[in-house]
Amino acid sequence: MTPPKLRRLATAGLIAALLAGPMQAAAAQEPLVDHTPGQADIEGGATAQQDTNSLDASLSDAEKTADSVLTVDQMAANQRALASEIGPDGSSLGQGIERLATTGDPQVAPVDADAPTGTAAVSYWRPSGVYGVDVSSHQETVDWRAARNQGSQFAYVKATEATGYINPFFSPQYGGSEAAGMLRGAYHFAIPNVSTGAQQANYFINNGGGWVNDGKTLPPLLDVEYNPYPSLGNSCYNMSAAQMVSWIRDFSNTVVTRTGRLPMIYTTTDWWNTCTGYSTAFADHPLHIANYNNSGAGTLPAGWTGYELWQYTSIGPVVGDWNQWPSTLSALQAFARNNTAPAPSAGSAAITTLAGRTTKLGGATSGVVCGLIGGGCYQNYQRGSIHWTATTGAHATLGAIRTTWAGTGYEKGRLGYPTGPETCGLLGSGCYQNFQRGTIHWTTATGAHATLGAIRTAWAAHGYEKGRLGYPTGAETCGLVGGGCYQNFQRGTIHWTSTTGAHATLGGIRNTWAGTGYENGRLGYPTGPEICGITDGGCYQDYQRGAIHWTTATGAHATLGAIRRAWAGTGYETGSLGFPAGPETCTLVGGGCYQSFQRGAIHWTTATGAHATTGAIRRAWAGTGYENGRLGYPTGPQTCGLVDGGCYQNYQRGAIHWTTATGAHATLGAIRSTWAGTGYERGRLGYPTGPETCANNRCTQTFQGGTLTWTPTTGTRITYK
Structure with a gap:
């Protein structure tokens, strides 16, 4: 030039x-x-x-x-x-x-x-x-x-x-x-x-x-x-x-x-x-x-x-x-090396011995290189490598499992060095290899993915690939809300945060959680495993701000907030309401919400709070038009222990009383006020025995001890038996 x-x-x-x-x-x-x-x-x-x-x-x-x-x-x-x-x-x-x-x-x-x-x-x-x-x-x-x-x-x-x-x-x-x-x-x-x-x-x-x-x-x-x-x-x-x-x-x-x-x-x-x-x-x-x-x-x-x-x-x-x-x-x-002979090492001998037994590796493409973290050595081959340390021994990594290990940073990453050979013959023709701080599993359907730490521990509790979750289908991914991490598996997912720990979600319960927005929704992260064996063969899983319950009859439904607390007051699934039978729905009059259960429902508004309605009292309330009728929303729980074994429940504009002899009937307005003046069910009139009926500007309601009649001109009059 x-x-x-x-x-x-x-x-x-x-x-x-x-x-x-x-x-x-x-x-x-x-x-x-x-x-x-x-x-x-x-x-x-x-x-x-x-x-x-x-x-x-x-x-x-x-x-x-x-x-x-x-x-x-x-x-x-x-x-x-x-x-x-x-x-x-x-x-x-x-x-x-x-x-x-x-x-x-x-x-x-x-x-x-x-x-x-x-x-x-x-x-x-x-x-x-x-x-x-x-x-x-x-x-x-x-x-x-x-x-x-x-x-x-x-x-x-x-x-x-x-x-x-x-x-x-x-x-x-x-x-x-x-x-x-x-x-x-x-x-x-x-x-x-x-x-x-x-x-x-x-x-x-x-x-x-x-x-x-x-x-x-x-x-x-x-x-x-x-x-x-x-x-x-x-x-x-x-x-x-x-x-x-x-x-x-x-x-x-x-x-x-x-x-x-x-x-x-x-x-x-x-x-x-x-x-x-x-x-x-x-x-x-x-x-x-x-x-x-x-x-x-x-x-x-x-x-x-x-x-x-x-x-x-x-x-x-x-x-x-x-x-x-x-x-x-x-x-x-x-x-x-400045043309000096390589220093003899135990790693070199172990790597050479293993290479002689591992024909899949092909020919060497580098010499033995030592000085890795933890005093390790390695040698590259046409189709993989062998890594050695004094504590782990010499082990080969090949193919998809090796590629995944490389993605974690080889021996410097979270997995550390391999501690055993690649082993195949698992369920679904899968293979795995253990490392110092985790494992990589592979199948043709899922690819090769590592499991580590708390998520791996949770997966182990489910039986690894033989359990309900199956094989991992993706890498552990972090950066979720609250510093959370998750990993997908064939039939579910495991989520982890430092405050909640690692827990799997599966099947119907997982689908319901997905419907709420996963960890970004009202429920937040799971705080425990799915637990089965409760009444009627049901299962449940707790979350940061609620729970999801499932049975074959009802499906999986979440309970949260005030409605969940009201349900807890009834005894959860073993109480009068049974399991939730639908999601919480919030499109009612006055900004109200409700949730149906096997034997009733819970209604909530900011003004009234959350209260359950069940049995005959609930049917009587239904007859008035629920929250859209004259009674409005319930304002308290159903309360029993009245005279003659009676029960009652208060509503925004009245109440419903029940006994086995009389059935359940609502009292409202002027007739209810006059009845109150007689001492309610403890007075001469006793319990209502029928609903209030009105015709031609005249309303009447029968009681055990008489009748109350109301007109615009006379007001309410009592006729005792």
């Missing part, structure tokens, strides 16, 4: 402003770092043949003059300039080469800076080898499972830039790639003219850029490439080749001191040869070369005869930036 000329600074004054300061006179005596490279560090750098296609050949005399040693004050000034430029996302691997490919200048962003760029062919051409991705905050939330499905087996995640920027998405990106089964490492985007190499290396390692020999962590990666910030100088950061080599050496030495491992260097051939003066001082470092094409990594930077990673495109699937490891996966795993 023939690179364009460097972007020149708009004015010589900006260069001067970055280099000016109170210590300018001492600049020559104040090197950037203590180490000054010799001939071995920049071999050929001072005397190398000038390449007319290189960045160095494009530098003006003014720009070369600007390549003086930076003072501490000048570096601080650059820090301030960087802070205003870096923004929320900073730079990323290959940003300069992308800009060169689209705008011809590494410091000029394309018009649509977020659009994918690069020169890779369409249809996602790939070289041979092992593939991986690199991401930064520009990608934000990454679909790691999709990247894994596209073939990514490793990832590099940006951790830091300079000494003032940390990728806000580093933890979920780094952890997400690991959870998807990838090897992963961290990279640092260098801004060499704002702080020393040691300072930036320490900042990097302190914020996620370290390395441990755990078989899954790739070496720290130094991204040193085209300067993306015009205010900080030219593409070589206004640094001489000697300064640049010294800075990289300072960074590398610090990484080695702290991690014991050489960092890998990400760069382009063009930038490296120009900005380090063709230095061969880092040929012992692993190389991550950037060159977007379909034919190969091309000519490598000075000193290197091979590469470890090749970033070959920025427009690959899922995340854009894709990289190639040119050898095998096992070789990449050895590279992650």
